[in-house]
Amino acid sequence: MPNQKQKRLLVPQAASALDLFKIEVANELGYPTYGFPAITPENYREVLRRMKYEVAGELGLDRFIREGYWGDVPARLCGAVGGRIGGKIGGNMVRRMIKFAEQNLAQPR
Numbered sequence: 001m002p003n004q005k006q007k008r009l010l011v012p013q014a015a016s017a018l019d020l021f022k023i024e025v026a027n028e029l030g031y032p033t034y035g036f037p038a039i040t041p042e043n044y045r046e047v048l049r050r051m052k053y054e055v056a057g058e059l060g061l062d063r064f065i066r067e068g069y070w071g072d073v074p075a076r077l078c079g080a081v082g083g084r085i086g087g088k089i090g091g092n093m094v095r096r097m098i099k100f101a102e103q104n105l106a107q108p109r
Contacts, residue, residue, distance in 0.1 A: 019044050025092045026051060026085075055084050 009015055023044055031051055056065055056073075059080055064073040 016044070019048060021093060022089055023047050023051075025096065026089050029088060029092060031089075051085065052081060056081050059084070 009018075031054075053062075053065070056062060059077070061073060061077055061081065064070070064077070070078060
């Protein structure tokens with residue numbers, strides 16, 4: 001399917017580090033860590049999954065996905081879940097990365 005967009009990481013080995021960073025930023029924004037004492041490479045996927053379901057519940061989509069199946073959820077509503085998570089968290093991730101880069105570029109070598 002040549003017309004489909006494919007999301008590929010330029011550095012696939014960075015995927016888990018990016019997910020951990022996403023959870024760190026989400027936690028700072030007030031998203032709960034769901035009783036995990038610490039987010040680790042072993043449990044971060046479960047934290048992200050729970051975060052997704054919590055946002056879906058806040059948007060009133062839980063009636064569609066009570067059994068963990070998203071197939072009956074209209075695409076527009078799925079986009080609302082991704083937008084809520086991706087927009088706010090992703091924007092803050094970018095801000096932090098820019099701040100980090102600016103601080104490191106300003107340091108003399």
